[in-house]
Amino acid sequence: MTMRTYRLSVERAEGALERVLGVVRRRGLGLHRLSVDQAGDGHWDIAITAAASESEAGLALRQFNALLDVRTARSE
Amino acid sequence: MATAIATDTATRPAAQRGADLVCLALERCGVDVVFGYPGGACLPIYDALPDHPAIRHVLVRHEQGAAHMADGYARATGRPGVCLVTSGPGATNLVTGLACAFMDSVPVVAITGQVSTAVMGRDAFQETDVLGMVGPITKHTLLPRTAAEIVPAIERAMHIAVSGRPGPVVVDIPKDAQNALAELTDGSIMLDVRPALPERAIDEAADLLAAAERPLIIAGHGVRIARAHAELRELAERLDAPVAMTLLGIGGISEESELALGMLGMHGGAVTNRAVNAADVILGVGLRFDDRVTGKIAAFAPKAKIVHIDVDATQIGKNVPTAVGILADAREALRALIVRVPRRSHPEWRARAAGTKSRPRLEAFEARMSLAPRPVIRAIREVAAPDAYFVADVGQHQMWAAQYLRFTHPDRFLTSGGLGAMGYALPAALGVQYALRDTEVWAIAGDGGTQMTLQELGTAVQEGLPVKLAIMNNGYLGMVRQWQQLFHDGRISQTPISSPDYVKIAEAYGAFGACVTDRAQLIPALEAAQRHPGPAVIDLRIEREANVWPIVPPGGANADTIEGPSA
Numbered sequence: 001m002t003m004r005t006y007r008l009s010v011e012r013a014e015g016a017l018e019r020v021l022g023v024v025r026r027r028g029l030g031l032h033r034l035s036v037d038q039a040g041d042g043h044w045d046i047a048i049t050a051a052a053s054e055s056e057a058g059l060a061l062r063q064f065n066a067l068l069d070v071r072t073a074r075s076e
Numbered sequence: 077m078a079t080a081i082a083t084d085t086a087t088r089p090a091a092q093r094g095a096d097l098v099c100l101a102l103e104r105c106g107v108d109v110v111f112g113y114p115g116g117a118c119l120p121i122y123d124a125l126p127d128h129p130a131i132r133h134v135l136v137r138h139e140q141g142a143a144h145m146a147d148g149y150a151r152a153t154g155r156p157g158v159c160l161v162t163s164g165p166g167a168t169n170l171v172t173g174l175a176c177a178f179m180d181s182v183p184v185v186a187i188t189g190q191v192s193t194a195v196m197g198r199d200a201f202q203e204t205d206v207l208g209m210v211g212p213i214t215k216h217t218l219l220p221r222t223a224a225e226i227v228p229a230i231e232r233a234m235h236i237a238v239s240g241r242p243g244p245v246v247v248d249i250p251k252d253a254q255n256a257l258a259e260l261t262d263g264s265i266m267l268d269v270r271p272a273l274p275e276r277a278i279d280e281a282a283d284l285l286a287a288a289e290r291p292l293i294i295a296g297h298g299v300r301i302a303r304a305h306a307e308l309r310e311l312a313e314r315l316d317a318p319v320a321m322t323l324l325g326i327g328g329i330s331e332e333s334e335l336a337l338g339m340l341g342m343h344g345g346a347v348t349n350r351a352v353n354a355a356d357v358i359l360g361v362g363l364r365f366d367d368r369v370t371g372k373i374a375a376f377a378p379k380a381k382i383v384h385i386d387v388d389a390t391q392i393g394k395n396v397p398t399a400v401g402i403l404a405d406a407r408e409a410l411r412a413l414i415v416r417v418p419r420r421s422h423p424e425w426r427a428r429a430a431g432t433k434s435r436p437r438l439e440a441f442e443a444r445m446s447l448a449p450r451p452v453i454r455a456i457r458e459v460a461a462p463d464a465y466f467v468a469d470v471g472q473h474q475m476w477a478a479q480y481l482r483f484t485h486p487d488r489f490l491t492s493g494g495l496g497a498m499g500y501a502l503p504a505a506l507g508v509q510y511a512l513r514d515t516e517v518w519a520i521a522g523d524g525g526t527q528m529t530l531q532e533l534g535t536a537v538q539e540g541l542p543v544k545l546a547i548m549n550n551g552y553l554g555m556v557r558q559w560q561q562l563f564h565d566g567r568i569s570q571t572p573i574s575s576p577d578y579v580k581i582a583e584a585y586g587a588f589g590a591c592v593t594d595r596a597q598l599i600p601a602l603e604a605a606q607r608h609p610g611p612a613v614i615d616l617r618i619e620r621e622a623n624v625w626p627i628v629p630p631g632g633a634n635a636d637t638i639e640g641p642s643a
Contacts, residue, residue, distance in 0.1 A: 015207045026212075
């Protein structure tokens with residue numbers, strides 16, 4: 001298990017945060033820190049710091065990117 | 077692909093009720109039928125419906141039926157199936173149908189009435205947090221809070237439902253938005269942005285397949301969704317590769333083809349599972365390699381390099397390690413592979429993969445039964461029109477149908493594959509029948525599943541939908557009983573189930589009913605049901621303790637397949 005931070009730009013839409021958290025829950029990410037900041041152009045900047053295995057971390061990133069509300073998602 | 081939505085602004089009033097905008101949006105999206113059930117929070121939409129005769133409404137008997145009917149309609153047509161229900165219990169009753177559509181990638185758009193925005197979050201009468209409830213079982217959810225947001229939301233929902241990997245979308249519309257006025261805006265144009273074909277991955281896949289000595293293709297539901305049947309057959313013939321099918325991949329290739337191996341996995345053919353285990357390169361097309369397909373993952377296809385084509389990036393590499401992942405529409409990817417791979421010939425491998433399909437031990441068992449499942453399914457196949465659609469419920473009969481119906485026409489088999497929702501068959505068959513009025517549609521269900529949604533027989537009669545419901549009645553929740561017998565030391569717990577007199581039930585609803593207790597009655601009863609112009613129910617009293625064979629024990633590898641009953 002390694003700790004990494006996912007940075008997401010997410011549309012401010014009904015249910016968007018729940019969908020993001022759904023990926024955290026379904027992939028069993030060990031949530032360490034979560035921050036949501038309102039950005040200027042109708043979206044949220046979300047940072048999720050979590051522990052995950054290599055395989056689940058990669059799958060989580062793909063699942064974040066597959067969400068329709070997510071404009072961009074990357075991990076570092 | 078662009079979805080252009082026509083408008084006719086010259087003949088419309090400037091501002092219209094949100095409820096009318098719901099109907100106009102559906103009309104603009106080409107919706108011709110809505111499966112629904114009215115209630116307080118969607119009353120304005122029901123008030124508007126009569127003014128929009130292009131949209132037929134099918135009144136269901138329970139909202140679960142509406143979701144399954146929309147599902148059946150969508151699977152039969154490739155177009156979104158639409159259901160319409162009220163808030164609270166109307167929406168909660170949809171949940172099973174939405175989850176089913178989600179698991180099986182079916183484009184369903186559910187419109188749920190919601191309490192007015194002024195009382196949302198105050199535990200108003202019939203209020204539920206619909207979006208919170210359905211989030212994990214839908215592709216997307218939308219909540220237009222004003223009348224002006226309704227049309228864009230519905231148009232977006234219809235687009236999302238069918239684009240990429242299809243799935244259900246819920247549009248939750250508060251009652252005050254339905255009653256408020258807004259102008260109908262021009263139709264939006266939504267682009268279906270498909271990923272560019274990953275040329276390098278396709279080259280790598282082509283190289284692997286060309287070099288394979290024992291290639292095998294596994295066709296999943298994605299083949300059918302992408303309408304890639306011709307491409308699948310062409311590639312299989314080019315590679316001389318046998319084709320195994322998942323439960324939902326059945327119909328991806330004609331079972332008359334020499335290359336068709338039948339279903340793999342837990343109740344797949346033993347020869348099919350052996351072929352998968354022996355293959356050196358497997359091309360998986362549009363499937364997620366779920367546990368019913370793979371058995372014990374660590375032992376799945378141990379000699380094979382796996383090439384996986386899927387339109388959903390989250391599926392590639394999720395369950396099985398892949399040598400090459402191709403993120404693409406199945407048809408486009410198969411076309412690209414066809415032009416890249418050389419024609420190969422593997423006669424020895426094909427013969428080995430096809431194996432021998434005779435099952436003398438099972439046949440000996442069946443000979444002792446008055447009404448064995450296999451002859452019953454074969455009789456239904458014999459009587460039904462060659463191009464008939466079959467919708468199986470969930471349980472033993474589902475597997476018998478998958479094993480023995482033998483599909484030669486594409487896409488004629490529907491079932492709740494991922495969710496395994498009992499009660500699916502009858503309402504889904506009604507959705508298929510609505511879409512394809514002149515086609516014969518059979519629902520095959522057990523006595524357990526039948527009793528979950530039997531009330532939709534009322535819908536069939538009211539709408540004049542002549543679905544034939546064949547009930548494989550063994551007085552048990554048969555699949556669970558089988559597991560109790562085989563894997564729980566024979567301790568039968570709460571699986572015997574009684575049934576009403578289905579003939580009387582059918583007749584009470586105004587349908588045809590027949591009961592079959594031995595082989596001599598079978599064909600005449602099926603033919604009588606088929607001849608009847610309306611819905612029909614055939615109560616087939618099959619052998620009570622017949623089991624589904626083969627079976628891979630739970631947690632076991634496909635190589636552990638138990639082929640049949642011990643002598």
